[in-house]
Amino acid sequence: MADPNTVVHFLNQFFGGIGAEEQAYAPVQEKEGPVGPGRALQAALGDQAAVVSTIVAGDNYFTEEVESAKAAVAEILDRIKPDMVIAGPAFDAGRYGLACAEVCRLAQGMGIPAVTGMFPDNAGVLTYRKEILAVSSGIDISEMASVVGRMARLAMKLARGEELGPASEEGYVPRGIRREVMHDRPGYERAVDMLNARLAGKPWVSEMLITGYDVVPPATPLKNLKESTIALVSTGGLVPRGNEDRLVGSRAEQFFRYSLEGVSSLSVEDWESVHGGFGTLILNTKNPNYAMPLQTVRYLEDTGAIKAVYPWFFSTTGNAAAVSAGRRMGAEIAAELNEHHIDGVLLVAT
Amino acid sequence: MTAMPAIPLAVGANRVVRGVRVSHVCGDPALSAQKDWELGVRIVETALNSLVTAVSGPTLFEPSEPEPQEAAL
Amino acid sequence: MRLEIGTFPVKDIVLGTTTRWADGVLEINEDELVAMIMEEPSVSWAGLEVARPGDRTRIMEMRDTIEPKVKVQGPGTVYPGISGRPVDTVGRGRTHRLNGMTIIPCSEMPRVNPDGSHWWGARLEGTPGEVNYVDMSGPGAVTPFSSTINLCVPMEWQEGSYTDDWNRVVQAAMVKVNDYLAQTTVGLEPPEVQTYDLNQRDSSLPNVVFVPVLASGEYRYGPRTSLSTCVYGIGRLTQPWLLQPTEVLDGAICGAYQYNPTWPIIETIVPHMCARHGTDFNFVGCIVVRSNWEAQAEKQLMANRAAQLAIDVGAQGAIVTTNVRGQRFLETVLTVQALERAGINTILMTEEEDNENGSAPPLLVSNPELVAAVSNGTGGVEVTFPKVERVIGVRKPEPHWAEEMGPIHGRYGVSHLHDFYGFGKQGYLDF
Numbered sequence: 001m002a003d004p005n006t007v008v009h010f011l012n013q014f015f016g017g018i019g020a021e022e023q024a025y026a027p028v029q030e031k032e033g034p035v036g037p038g039r040a041l042q043a044a045l046g047d048q049a050a051v052v053s054t055i056v057a058g059d060n061y062f063t064e065e066v067e068s069a070k071a072a073v074a075e076i077l078d079r080i081k082p083d084m085v086i087a088g089p090a091f092d093a094g095r096y097g098l099a100c101a102e103v104c105r106l107a108q109g110m111g112i113p114a115v116t117g118m119f120p121d122n123a124g125v126l127t128y129r130k131e132i133l134a135v136s137s138g139i140d141i142s143e144m145a146s147v148v149g150r151m152a153r154l155a156m157k158l159a160r161g162e163e164l165g166p167a168s169e170e171g172y173v174p175r176g177i178r179r180e181v182m183h184d185r186p187g188y189e190r191a192v193d194m195l196n197a198r199l200a201g202k203p204w205v206s207e208m209l210i211t212g213y214d215v216v217p218p219a220t221p222l223k224n225l226k227e228s229t230i231a232l233v234s235t236g237g238l239v240p241r242g243n244e245d246r247l248v249g250s251r252a253e254q255f256f257r258y259s260l261e262g263v264s265s266l267s268v269e270d271w272e273s274v275h276g277g278f279g280t281l282i283l284n285t286k287n288p289n290y291a292m293p294l295q296t297v298r299y300l301e302d303t304g305a306i307k308a309v310y311p312w313f314f315s316t317t318g319n320a321a322a323v324s325a326g327r328r329m330g331a332e333i334a335a336e337l338n339e340h341h342i343d344g345v346l347l348v349a350t
Numbered sequence: 351m352t353a354m355p356a357i358p359l360a361v362g363a364n365r366v367v368r369g370v371r372v373s374h375v376c377g378d379p380a381l382s383a384q385k386d387w388e389l390g391v392r393i394v395e396t397a398l399n400s401l402v403t404a405v406s407g408p409t410l411f412e413p414s415e416p417e418p419q420e421a422a423l
Numbered sequence: 424m425r426l427e428i429g430t431f432p433v434k435d436i437v438l439g440t441t442t443r444w445a446d447g448v449l450e451i452n453e454d455e456l457v458a459m460i461m462e463e464p465s466v467s468w469a470g471l472e473v474a475r476p477g478d479r480t481r482i483m484e485m486r487d488t489i490e491p492k493v494k495v496q497g498p499g500t501v502y503p504g505i506s507g508r509p510v511d512t513v514g515r516g517r518t519h520r521l522n523g524m525t526i527i528p529c530s531e532m533p534r535v536n537p538d539g540s541h542w543w544g545a546r547l548e549g550t551p552g553e554v555n556y557v558d559m560s561g562p563g564a565v566t567p568f569s570s571t572i573n574l575c576v577p578m579e580w581q582e583g584s585y586t587d588d589w590n591r592v593v594q595a596a597m598v599k600v601n602d603y604l605a606q607t608t609v610g611l612e613p614p615e616v617q618t619y620d621l622n623q624r625d626s627s628l629p630n631v632v633f634v635p636v637l638a639s640g641e642y643r644y645g646p647r648t649s650l651s652t653c654v655y656g657i658g659r660l661t662q663p664w665l666l667q668p669t670e671v672l673d674g675a676i677c678g679a680y681q682y683n684p685t686w687p688i689i690e691t692i693v694p695h696m697c698a699r700h701g702t703d704f705n706f707v708g709c710i711v712v713r714s715n716w717e718a719q720a721e722k723q724l725m726a727n728r729a730a731q732l733a734i735d736v737g738a739q740g741a742i743v744t745t746n747v748r749g750q751r752f753l754e755t756v757l758t759v760q761a762l763e764r765a766g767i768n769t770i771l772m773t774e775e776e777d778n779e780n781g782s783a784p785p786l787l788v789s790n791p792e793l794v795a796a797v798s799n800g801t802g803g804v805e806v807t808f809p810k811v812e813r814v815i816g817v818r819k820p821e822p823h824w825a826e827e828m829g830p831i832h833g834r835y836g837v838s839h840l841h842d843f844y845g846f847g848k849q850g851y852l853d854f
Contacts, residue, residue, distance in 0.1 A: 130781055166852035174853030178778040178785060180800055181852050187799045187845020188692035191742050191772040194795055196703050198768040199629045199740045208775065208796035209853050212784030214362035218405045225398055236375075251836050276543065277749060278372045278717070279642045282379055284539070289390070290374035293351075296387075296394045306398065320749065320836030323776075323783035344401040346394070349352040350372050353718050354750050356757075360788040371717040372750070373642070 005049040005083035005159045008076070009038045010103045012096045016056030024095075026058035027065075028072035040145050041086060044152035049159070053080055055103070062099035069099070070106050077110055084155050089117030089147045090124060092139040097124030104132045113158040117151045120173045129211070133158070134173040174209045228343035231310035233333060235318025236283065236291030236350040237275030238266070247317060249276030253325045255316035255333065260309060265295035277319035278350055291348055310342050318349055351375055351397055359408040365400040367411045369393060389413075425620040426669035427517040429495070429613025433524040436473045436572050444607040449521060451574070456603055460576065460596045465589070468579040469596070472815045474559050476570050481808075483556040483816035483824055484529045484577075486593050488568060488684040491521040492674060493605035501605075502674035504656025505649075506595045514669035517616075519608040525568060525686060526604070528597045529577040529816035533584045540644055542586045543681050555682045556816075556824075563808035563828070566839075567687070567846045575815045576600060591649045594678070619669055619697040624705045631704040631740040632733050633668065633696055634762070635688060636712040636755045638680050638747045652685070652746070653678040654711055663729045664711040665736070668697050671709050683746050687844040692742065692772075707736045714745070714754035722754045730761035740768045746843050748776065748835045752787050763792035772797040772845050777834035785851070787835070798851040799842040803833025 013023040015036045034042040034051040042051045055076055062069045077085065085107035087100035097116075101124035104114035108131070117135035118124055125134060135154055137147040150171050157164060166181060167174040183190060190207070197204035222228050239247050245256045266288035273280040273291060282290065289295045292313065300306050314333050318326075337345065351367045352358055353375055358366045369375030370389070377390040396413040403411075434447035442452045453471050460469040474480045492501040497516015504510045532542045557568045564570075576596060580589045624630075640651030641659045651658025654666070654676055666675055671693045677685050693709065700706040712729045716722045733741055741762050745755040755771070762769040775785040775798050785798065808828035814820035831839045840847060 164854065166854055168852060175781070177781045177854045178775075178851045179854050180803075180805075181850050183848045183850050186691070186848055187772055187797050187842065187850065188695050189845070190850075191692065191770050191797045191845055192695060192699060192703070194797060195631065195740050195742055195768065195770045198770070198795060199631075199704065204795065206795050207798045207850060207852060208785050210784060210786060210789040210793060210796075212782070213360060213789075215407075216362045216364060218364035218407065221402045221404045223402070225402055228401070230398070230401075279540070280373070281539065282373045286379050287374075287377065290377050290379075293376040293390055293394050296376065296390045299391070300394065300398070305395075320834075322779060322834065324779050344398075346351060346397050348369070348375050349354075349358060350375055354722075354753060356719055356753055357750060357788045360790075361784075368719070373717060 004047055006080070007045065007049050007051045007084045007086055007155070008080055008082040009034060009041060009051050009054045010085065010087035010100060011036060011038065011054060011056050012099065013056060013058040016054065018056060024058040024060040026056070027061055028055060028057040028069055030055055030076055037144055037148055040148045041152060044149045045156070048156055049084065052082065057099065059093070059095035059099060062102065063095045066102060070102060073103055073106055074110065077107060077112065082112060084159055085112050085114040086151055086155055087114065087116040089135065089137050089144070089151065090122060091137050091141055092119040092122055094123035097122035098127060100124055101128040101132050113155070115151050115155045115158065117147045125173050129173070130175050130177070136171055136173050168205045176211055222343050225306050226304060227307050229308040229310055230297065230306050231312070231314070231337050231342045231345045232292055232294065232297065233314040233345055233347040234292040235316055236348060237273045237280070237317040237319070238271055238288055238292055238315050239274055241270055241272050243272070243274055247274055247315065249274050249317055250319040252317040252319070252321050255314050255329045257312045257314055260294065260311050260313050263294065264298045265289060266292060275317050275319055275350060291350055293348070297346070310337070310340065351393065355410050359410060362408065364405050364408055365411065366408065367393060367397045367400060368413065424514045424667045424669045425618070425622050426514055426672060428617045428619070428672065429517060429519040429608070430522045430615040430617065431519060431608045431611070431613055433521050433572055436524060436574055438471055438473065442603070442607060444521065444611070449524065449604065449607065451604065456600065459599060459603065460578070463592055463595065465581050465584055465592050466578055466596070467581045468818055470577050470818070472575045472577065474573040474575055474815055476559055476572070478559040479812040480559045481556050481811040481814050481824065482527060482529065482559070482573060482575055483814060483820070484531055485555060485557065485684065485816065486528045486530055486590070487597060487679040488525050488527050488686040489597065489601060489674070489677070490525055490686060490690060491601045491605040492518050493602065493609060494518050494673065495609055499673070502598055502601065502677045505653055505677050506591070506598050508598065508656070510655050512670065513673035513675055514667045518673055519605060519613060521605060521608065524572045524574060526597055526600050527568070527573050527575045528593045529575050530579065530589070530593055531817055533580060533586045533589050536586050536644065538645070558808055558811065561809045562806040563804055565804055565847065574600070577816055577818060579818055587644060587648055587650055594649060619672070619700065621668060621697070621700055621706060623701060625701055629704050629739040630707045630737045631696070631742070632708045632710055632736060632738040633693060634710045634712060634729060634733070634741050634743040634758060635676070636714050636743065636745045636758060637676070638751050639713045639715045640680060642715045642717060649678070651678055652676065652680045652683070660713050660716060663713070663725060663732055665732050666709045666711060668693055668706050668709050672697065676711065680746060683841050683843070687846055691844040691846045692744070704740065707738060712754060712758055714751040716754065719753070723757055725754055726757035726761040729758050730765045730767070733762055733767055734765050738767050742770045742772060744772050744843050748774070748787060756786070756789055756793055760790045760792040770795045770797060772799065774799050774802045774833070774838060774843060775851055777801055777832065797845065799845050799847060800840070800849045800851045801833030802838025802840045802842065803831050804839045805830040805832065
């Protein structure tokens, strides 16, 4: 029979048996063989794998001295060269979860497959969701045996190079990667089944985990509008009449820059909207300024409320654009505006 | 600046100003030319004021109400 | 309401010299039917083509898809309200249907309307668009219409036609063909009868509603447009409609919105939920929410009213669907939110956005109340669609339509399946 896979197990100070909160600053240390929950882990792994060493570190130490901690762990892993690393489970302990996530990332960076376990809302998941494979646990450590059993099973799958099934089936925390699957029955039957389960108070699992929205640190406020130069951007599909640049009405990948030199207002004669996602009649026959308020902004410039308007207007169509295209266009516009030290942007989204 | 603030607020835009309608975000052609203009000024001023306001996350700014008119004597 | 559905299976369609249904074969007097369609002066040409499962055939320029039906007992006509049909309330009595087949009117569309509004995508030639075709065989034969026998009715307009006008002509032809074919079942005993007696309620079972959020074409084409999914012929933006599920089975919701046809709205989840009435739950209503409102307050109001209607009918559970993504998806998630806040267990079933390798969320916008969702995938079909022998849909199809077509990566604006009602087994899950 093949040699058992070697496993290094990571635990915090409490589960590693060196103490409780008072040992939260304990530096990285090594113990031989399985320790504490590691014994349950070893039992679950059976003779397929052997926990040869346990790394223990204090929660606070790991999160506050993360570089030193990682260096110490890397040294141990480099010496032992285990087939797998298993960290935790951390349940809902946030510092522990972050530490487990760091250990897993480190191991993976060294080419060693890694599995951890924690509650889906643990900071370790929220910070490193895409990068770690975490078995889903509750918050109650009394389920240790079952969580550890699932971690062992998943770890062995990784060790055997087997492809993982969907998160909901294999019991791990979704990593935000979504792929097509073939169910055994049509969507409308699954919808009714899910409704029935909810109504009956039976367990059910949503087919979608809604995450992935950006959190963007807000720009610091401007000090003084009167000293500020403002740039204008619109996703309303505004172009000079005739659309020589051929801005598309949907699925835009590009934006265009149009000169505002000497232009104090957008006129119906000179401008039109090619946006395919809403009724553009009003913009095209009454007043394009509704989708890019140049006339108003010029008035405020004239009265000194703002210092100046950036002479280039950025235009694209915000209709079915890919998120990646939007991110890229935004970054390109921002880069140009930063180069010219523009203070603020008004962006009209139709 | 949008007639649909829920969307930019959901996707991480930090300063969001409510406009009128999708097809005319920065004004209202149903109003008289004068009132439409005044509404447009209020919307843009709200937007500019948001740039000098500190925010900690996605924040909705509502354009201010018009000043109450003095009754004609 | 109580509705009996008499099902007449159609195993083959034969174009010949008589019109009748017998033993699963529908014979159609081709000349007579084409002449009827061409009675409308703006039709310059019309044809009939049969596309069978397994054919090396591709159908394109589909303008809508319906199953032929006729009311044999009870008030009203099927597909009420559109094309000037009576608006009598339907959903009671008995309706016959020719099952296993569809009617698919096909036509290119004139690009403009007199007021200057454009057919979708018509503004700019050459922009990559949605791919709108059905393969009857091969790895791309994954829509429900790859498994039905489709009577395609390609049509051409006279010079100078406008988009909305021509659409009305196409719709009129579609219901004319419907009535003509379904008439063959009148007076015959259906091989199979299903009874949906929604009047019987079991007080030990929970009450549920189906809440389809349906985009209106009003924002683009005005309130009286035919380019909209309609309820009893009304396509404009209105507050939510409360319908009996059997009204939907009789076609009270009818009309394509862009490339979203009628058939899936009527023939998938609604009959399935009707069949579960009395076993899993009491199916107490369909609440149609119109979307494409232009201001968030209006969208919020529609969601609030939908939730209030659900409360008024005593719903404890709801399944919400949508039919187009984009900013009109906001109506959908606000509706889910309003229902959940009213204490109603809600499932959202929808197609989702392209994951973009883990960097984009599955839905444009969401809220914390949206906890239960069924995903029908992104609408993409990532296979190579092989060369075909026959292309149906226009009189002279361009040669490239018969060629191999590349895989379609689903995302907003590019959905091959438009599977909003869950007819398929494909889905998307987290890994």
